[in-house]
Amino acid sequence: MPMEAAAIESLIRESFPDATIEIRDLAGDGNHYAATVLDASFEGKNRVQQHQAVYAALKGKMDGAAGELHALALQTGVPE
Numbered sequence: 001m002p003m004e005a006a007a008i009e010s011l012i013r014e015s016f017p018d019a020t021i022e023i024r025d026l027a028g029d030g031n032h033y034a035a036t037v038l039d040a041s042f043e044g045k046n047r048v049q050q051h052q053a054v055y056a057a058l059k060g061k062m063d064g065a066a067g068e069l070h071a072l073a074l075q076t077g078v079p080e
Contacts, residue, residue, distance in 0.1 A: 002030025003061065003068045012037060015057035020079060031070035038079045050076035 005023040012021055012035070019039035026032040035054070042050045051074050055062060061069045 003033075004030065005033065008033060008035065008058070008061075008069065008072075011059060011061065012054060012057045015053070016041065026071075026073070033069065033071070034073040034075075036075045038077050040078060042076055042078050047076065 005025055009021050009023050013019065016037060016039045019037050021038075022036040024034045026034055037050075037054050042053070045053070054074060054076060058069065058072075062072060
C-alpha cells in the first residue's frame with residue numbers, strides 16, 4: 001500500500017522535531033519519493049550516518065518486499 005508524503009514527514013519529524021523536511025513524490029504513485037532533511041543533529045556525522053538515522057526514523061516502512069515505501073532518494077545535511 002502506498003504511503004502519503006505527510007505520513008513520511010510525520011515519521012521523520014518524530015525523530016527530528018526541529019528539522020527542515022521536504023518530501024516530493026517523484027512518480028505520482030505514492031511509492032517513489034525524494035526527501036531533503038536538514039537537522040543540526042547531523043553535525044559531525046558523515047552522509048551514511050545521517051541517512052541511517054533517517055531510515056531508522058521510518059520504522060521499517062522501507063524494509064524488504066513488505067515495506068510500504070518502495071524508494072526514497074535522500075538528501076541530508078546541517079542547516080546553514
